[in-house]
Amino acid sequence: MRMKRTMAALAGATLALSLAACGDDDGGDSPATVEENPEFESGTTMAELAEAGTVTIGTKFDQPGFGLLGLGDEPEGFDVEVAKIIAGALGIAEDDIDWEESPSELREQLIEDGTVDFVVATYTINDERKQRISFAGPYYNAGQMLMVQSDNDTITGPDDLKANPDQKVCSVTGSTPAENIKQYLANADQLVLFDVYDKCADAMEDNQVQVVTTDNVILAGFVSESDGEFKLVGEQFTEEPYGIGIKKGDVEFCEFINQTLQENEDAYLEAWDSTAGQIEGTERPELPEPDPCT
Amino acid sequence: MSRPENVLYDEPGPRARRRALVGTVVAGLLLLGVIGLAVRKLAQEGQFDMELWGPLIDPGNESFRDVWRLLGRGLQATLISAVLAIVLSLVVGTLLGTLRLRLGRWSRMPVVGVIELLRGLPVVITIFFVWQVLPETPINVGPLPGEDGLWYLVIGLTLYNSVIIAEIIRAGVLSLPRGQGEAARAVGMTEGQVMSTVLLPQAFRTMLPALISQLVVVLKDTSLAAVLGLYLETLRRANLIAQNLDNPIQVLTVVGLMFIVINYALSRLAVWTERRVSRSGFRPEAAEAEVTAGA
Amino acid sequence: MDPVLDNLDLYWSGFLRSLGICLWGLVGSLALGTLIAAFRVSPIPSLRWFGTAWVTVIRNCPLTVVLFFFAFGFPELGINRSYYVFGVSALIVYTSPFVCEALRSGINAVSAGQAEAARAIGLTFTQSLGQVVLPQAFRTSIPPLGSVLIAMFKNAAVVGAFGVGQDLFSVGKGLANAQGYDALPVLTGVAVFYLLITLPAGAILALLERKVAIVR
Numbered sequence: 001m002r003m004k005r006t007m008a009a010l011a012g013a014t015l016a017l018s019l020a021a022c023g024d025d026d027g028g029d030s031p032a033t034v035e036e037n038p039e040f041e042s043g044t045t046m047a048e049l050a051e052a053g054t055v056t057i058g059t060k061f062d063q064p065g066f067g068l069l070g071l072g073d074e075p076e077g078f079d080v081e082v083a084k085i086i087a088g089a090l091g092i093a094e095d096d097i098d099w100e101e102s103p104s105e106l107r108e109q110l111i112e113d114g115t116v117d118f119v120v121a122t123y124t125i126n127d128e129r130k131q132r133i134s135f136a137g138p139y140y141n142a143g144q145m146l147m148v149q150s151d152n153d154t155i156t157g158p159d160d161l162k163a164n165p166d167q168k169v170c171s172v173t174g175s176t177p178a179e180n181i182k183q184y185l186a187n188a189d190q191l192v193l194f195d196v197y198d199k200c201a202d203a204m205e206d207n208q209v210q211v212v213t214t215d216n217v218i219l220a221g222f223v224s225e226s227d228g229e230f231k232l233v234g235e236q237f238t239e240e241p242y243g244i245g246i247k248k249g250d251v252e253f254c255e256f257i258n259q260t261l262q263e264n265e266d267a268y269l270e271a272w273d274s275t276a277g278q279i280e281g282t283e284r285p286e287l288p289e290p291d292p293c294t
Numbered sequence: 295m296s297r298p299e300n301v302l303y304d305e306p307g308p309r310a311r312r313r314a315l316v317g318t319v320v321a322g323l324l325l326l327g328v329i330g331l332a333v334r335k336l337a338q339e340g341q342f343d344m345e346l347w348g349p350l351i352d353p354g355n356e357s358f359r360d361v362w363r364l365l366g367r368g369l370q371a372t373l374i375s376a377v378l379a380i381v382l383s384l385v386v387g388t389l390l391g392t393l394r395l396r397l398g399r400w401s402r403m404p405v406v407g408v409i410e411l412l413r414g415l416p417v418v419i420t421i422f423f424v425w426q427v428l429p430e431t432p433i434n435v436g437p438l439p440g441e442d443g444l445w446y447l448v449i450g451l452t453l454y455n456s457v458i459i460a461e462i463i464r465a466g467v468l469s470l471p472r473g474q475g476e477a478a479r480a481v482g483m484t485e486g487q488v489m490s491t492v493l494l495p496q497a498f499r500t501m502l503p504a505l506i507s508q509l510v511v512v513l514k515d516t517s518l519a520a521v522l523g524l525y526l527e528t529l530r531r532a533n534l535i536a537q538n539l540d541n542p543i544q545v546l547t548v549v550g551l552m553f554i555v556i557n558y559a560l561s562r563l564a565v566w567t568e569r570r571v572s573r574s575g576f577r578p579e580a581a582e583a584e585v586t587a588g589a
Numbered sequence: 590m591d592p593v594l595d596n597l598d599l600y601w602s603g604f605l606r607s608l609g610i611c612l613w614g615l616v617g618s619l620a621l622g623t624l625i626a627a628f629r630v631s632p633i634p635s636l637r638w639f640g641t642a643w644v645t646v647i648r649n650c651p652l653t654v655v656l657f658f659f660a661f662g663f664p665e666l667g668i669n670r671s672y673y674v675f676g677v678s679a680l681i682v683y684t685s686p687f688v689c690e691a692l693r694s695g696i697n698a699v700s701a702g703q704a705e706a707a708r709a710i711g712l713t714f715t716q717s718l719g720q721v722v723l724p725q726a727f728r729t730s731i732p733p734l735g736s737v738l739i740a741m742f743k744n745a746a747v748v749g750a751f752g753v754g755q756d757l758f759s760v761g762k763g764l765a766n767a768q769g770y771d772a773l774p775v776l777t778g779v780a781v782f783y784l785l786i787t788l789p790a791g792a793i794l795a796l797l798e799r800k801v802a803i804v805r
Contacts (some may be wrong), residue, residue: 062523062534069526069534071360073367101443103523105765109429115436173755194671202669314632322635339666414787415780416746419758423780426765426772514651521653521750529653533661542661550654557649 032081032088032267045246045253049117050091057083058102058110058119058245065217065276066122075099079120079242081271082139082261086118086244089260108132111245118257119245122217125291134250135243136257138288139268143236144177147212147219149204150231155211157234158184168192170200170209177214180238197222205229215240220282241288254293261287336543346541350548361535368531369552375444375527376513379451383512384505386452387459392489395464409457418518421450425524443525447516455512462504466497503568510557510564517553528552592770593778596760603760604782610677610745610756611786617681618741622688623723629689630696632714644686652683652744656751676748680741687737695730696722728801735794742786757782 040047049055059079060067070076084094102110102121110116111133122142125135146169148155154164158181161167165186171178173193185191192209194200200212201222212219216236223230246253261268265287276282336342349357394405412420425446428435435445470493478492479485498505520529532549536542593600628640647655659675659682670678699722707717727734749756761779765772 061526062537064537068537071357071364071535071538073360073364101526105426106429113429113436115442198664198669199671310632314634317633318635321633325635325639335666341665410788411784414784414791416743416783416787418747418750419761419776419779419783422750422758422762423772423776426776430772510649514653517651517653518747518750520657521747529651529657533657536661542657543665546654546658546662550650550658553651553654554646554649558645561649 032084032094032271033264034088034093035091038089038091041252044256045117045250046090046256053092054096054098055087055090055092055118056098056100056116057087058100058107058116058121059083060103060121061101063122064221065279065282067120069101076275078140078272078275078277079122081275082244082268083118083120085264085267085271086120086257086260089256089264107245111247114247117246118253121245123243123245124240125243129245132248133245134248134254134294135291136246136254136293137243137261137290138241139244139261140242140285141236141288142215142217142240142242144180144213144238144240145216145219145236146233147201147204147222147230148210148233149207150229152210152231152233155233158213158237161190161211162186165190167211168209169211169213170194170203171213172197172200175214177238181213184237201226201230217276217279217282220279224279241291243291249294251293258290258293261290341543346539346544349535349539349541350544357539361539364531364535365528365549365552368526368528371444371525371531372513372516372527374440375447375451375516375519375525376509378444378448379455379516380505380509380512382448382452383455383459383508386456388463388494390456390460391463391467392494394460395467396485396489409460412453412457413461415454417451417454417515418521420453421447421518421524422522424450424453425522441525443519447519447525447527451512451515454515455508458508458511459505462501462508463494463497466501466504467493469500470496500571502571503564506560506564506567510560513557513560514553592764592774596764596778599760599764600757600778600782603755603757603779604785606753606756607745607749607758607783608786610673610680610748610753611742613677614680614684614741614745615738617677618684618688618738621681621685623692625685625689626692626696627718629693630718640689644689647683648686648690650683652679652747653751655679655683656748660751672751673753676751676753680744680748683744684737684741687740688734691730691733691737692723692726694733695726695728698729699725731794731797731801735791735798739787739790739794742790743783746783 038046038050040050059075059077061069061075063077063079066077067075067079068077080099084097087094087097100110100116102116102119104121107119107121107123108129111119118136120139123129123135124142125138129135146155146158154160155167161169161181161184163186167190169181169185169190170192171181171194178191178193182188182191192200192203194203197212197214197218200209203209204212205226212222212230216232219232223232244257246257268287269284272284277284340346344352348355349361352358390405390409394402394409397405425443428446428449435442435449438445467489474492474496475488478488483492516527517529519525519527520533523530526534528549532545533542536545539545625640625643628636629644631637631640656676656679659679660672663669663675703721703725704717707721712721745756746758749758750762753759757779761776764770765775
C-alpha cells in the first residue's frame with residue numbers, strides 16, 4: 001500500500017516541484033519556536049529529552065507533502081514540521097533532531113525498541129496499533145473522498161452513488177478505500193478495480209469510469225495535476241486520524257504533545273501552509289480535538 | 295567462444311557484399327528511425343529541457359551540488375553493502391561448500407537442504423523476510439555500525455549469495471585433478487589441511503572469475519532495497535531525487551549509466567582474470583553456467 | 590488461527606498471479622532474446638552493433654532500474670499502462686540479453702561443419718540459421734537457458750514486490766503488514782509457494798537436459 005501511494009504521489013508532478021521549491025534550504029525558516037530551558041518534572045520523557053538536548057524522530061522519507069527526503073538530505077513536509085513544533089517545545093532546535101526513516105512496516109517496532117523517541121509519519125490511529133504503542137493527537141484527519149470530472153454535476157457525494165449505478169467508481173484492488181466504498185454502491189458492478197490509482201485517473205480522463213475514490217491526500221495530487229479537469233466532491237466520509245506514535249502508556253508525554261499542539265495552533269497552520277498546503281486542492285485543516293491519553 | 299562467428303556465412307563475395315551493404319543501410323536506417331522516433335517523443339514531452347537535466351549536468355544549477363552529494367552518498371551505500379555482502383558470502387559460502395564436500399552422504403543432507411532452499415527463493419523475498427522477521431527475534435543488528443537497513447540488506451544478500459558461492463567453490467574443488475587431494479593425503483596431511491592448504495587455494499584461483507561475476511550480481515541486487523524502501527542506496531536516492539525534482543527519466547538515465555559503467559568494468563575484469571587463470575592451468579568450466587543467469 | 594491455512598485461497602490466487610508473470614516473462618523473453626541473438630550473429634553490421642549494445646547495456650543494468658524506467662519514466666512521456674504490463678515488460682527486456690547470450694553460446698557450439706554443409710547445399714543465411722543451426726543451438730543451450738529462465742522466475746518476485754498487486758509477494762506483505770499477522774509464518778508461506786514455482790522448474794529443466802540436450 002505504501003509503495004503504491006508513493007507512486008501515485010510521484011505521479012503528482014507539480015506537487016513535488018512546488019514542495020521542492022519551498023524546502024531547499026532548511027536554514028531555520030521553520031515556524032516552530034524553540035523554548036529556552038523548559039522545566040519538566042524529573043523522570044518524565046520530556047525531562048529526559050530536554051536534558052539530552054537531542055531527539056530521534058521517526059518520519060516517512062517518501063511521502064510528498066508529509067515527509068519526503070529533500071535535496072538537503074533532510075526530510076521535509078507537514079509531519080516533519082509538526083515534529084519540529086514538538087521538539088521546539090522540548091527546547092530542541094531542528095539541528096539537534098535526528099530523523100529516522102519509519103516505513104509503515106516498522107513504525108511500531110521502532111517505537112517499542114526505543115530507536116525513535118516518537119513517530120510522526122502519516123500514522124493512522126487504530127486499535128490494533130494501540131496494542132503495541134500509544135498515540136498522541138490526532139493532529140490531522142485524513143479521509144476518503146470522491147474525485148470526479150469538473151463538469152460532473154451528478155455526483156456531489158457518496159450518497160449520490162446508489163441512485164446512479166451508471167456512474168462507475170474506481171479504486172485499487174484489495175485496498176481499504178475499495179472496501180469502504182462498497183456500502184455506498186448500488187451493486188458490485190459499479191466498482192472498477194485497478195492495481196494503481198494512476199490507472200483510475202487515466203480511466204476517468206477517458207470517461208471509462210466517472211468517480212475515483214481514495215484518501216484526500218492522494219486525490220489532491222491528481223486534482224492539481226489535471227489542470228482543472230478533475231475536482232473533489234463532498235465531504236471526507238471516512239476518518240483516518242493521523243496520530244503521533246509514542247511508547248505505550250506514556251500518558252505524560254502524550255498529554256504534553258497534545259498541549260503543545262493546542263498552544264501552537266498558529267505554527268501548526270503555518271506548517272500546513274508551507275508544506276502539504278502547497279498541493280492544490282488540499283484544504284487547510286483545523287487542529288482536531290485530541291483523543292484522551294491512555 | 296573461441297571460434298569465429300562467421301561460420302554461419304561465407305567470406306562475402308562482391309554480390310553478397312553489395313547485398314550486405316544494402317542490408318546494413320536498410321537496417322541502419324530502420325534502427326535510426328526507431329531511435330529518431332524515440333528522441334522525437336522525448337523532445338515533444340520536453341524531456342531534453344535543461345530544467346530537468348540541469349541539476350544533473352550543469353554545475354551552475356542550484357541543485358547540482360546537492361544532487362551529486364546525494365548520489366555520491368547513495369553510491370557509497372551501494373558499494374559498502376555490496377562489498378560487505380560479497381565478503382560475508384565468501385566466508386559463509388566457503389564454509390557451506392567445504393561442509394557439503396566433507397560430510398558423509400546422510401549427514402550432509404541438511405546442508406544440501408539449506409542450499410537448495412535458499413537457492414530456490416527469490417532474493418527479494420529473502421531480504422524482505424530478514425527485514426520483517428529478524429527484528430522479532432533476539433538477533434539484534436542495532437549494535438553493528440551503519441544503519442539497520444544496511445544489515446538487513448547485507449544479511450539477505452549473504453544468505454542468497456553464500457549458497458551460490460558454496461556451489462561455485464564445490465565445483466571448483468571437484469574440478470581439481472584427483473591427484474591433488476590424494477597426494478596431499480599421501481604426505482600425511484589431515485582432511486582439514488588438505489582442504490585448507492591444497493584444495494581451497496587452487497579452487498579459489500580457478501573460481502576467481504566466477505566470483506567477480508557474482509560481485510556484479512550482488513551490486514545489482516543491492517538496488518532491490520529501493521523496491522522495498524529499506525535502505526538509502528543509489529537507486530533509492532535516485533528515486534527520492536526524482537520525487538523532488540520531478541525528473542525520473544533523467545535521474546534514472548544517470549544512475550543506470552553509473553551501474554552500467556561499474557558492472558561493465560567488473561565484467562571485463564572477470565574476463566581478463568579468466569584468461570589469466572586459464573592460461574596458467576585449470577579450467578573453471580563448471581562455474582560458468584552458474585553465473586550467466588545473474589539475478 | 591493459522592495465518593497461512595486461513596488465507597490459503599489468497600495464497601493460491603497470489604500463486605497463480607505470480608505464475609502468470611513468470612509465464613508472460615517466459616514467452617516474451619524467449620521471443621525477444623531470440624531476436625536479439627539473431628541480430629548478434631547476423632551478417633549485417635548495424636544489427637550486430639545494435640544487438641551488442643543491447644546486451645551490454647541491459648545486462649549491466651539492475652532489473653530495478655529497468656523496472657523504474659518503465660514505471661516512472663514512461664508516464665512522463667504520456668504512456669500509461671498498468672504496473673502489471675510495465676512490470677512484465679521490464680522483466681522481458683531485462684531477461685532478453687541473458688537469453689540471447691545463452692542462445693549464442695549454443696550457436697557457437699554448433700559445429701562449423703553443420704553451417705558449412707547447410708551453405709554447401711545452397712541454403713541462405715536465414716535458412717541455415719532457422720533450419721539447421723538454431724534447432725541444434727536451442728538444444729545445446731538448454732542448460733544455460735534453463736538457469737536464465739529460473740533466475741527470471743525468481744526475478745518475477747521483484748516485479749511483484751514493486752507493487753503489481755495480488756501476487757505472492759503482495760499477499761504476504763498485505764497479511765503481515767496490513768492485517769498484522771506474524772511475519773514469520775506468513776512469509777514462510779510465501780517462500781513455500783515460491784518454491785512451488787522454482788523447484789519444479791528446476792526439475793523439469795533437469796529432465797529436459799537428460800532427454801534432449803546434446804552432450805558434446
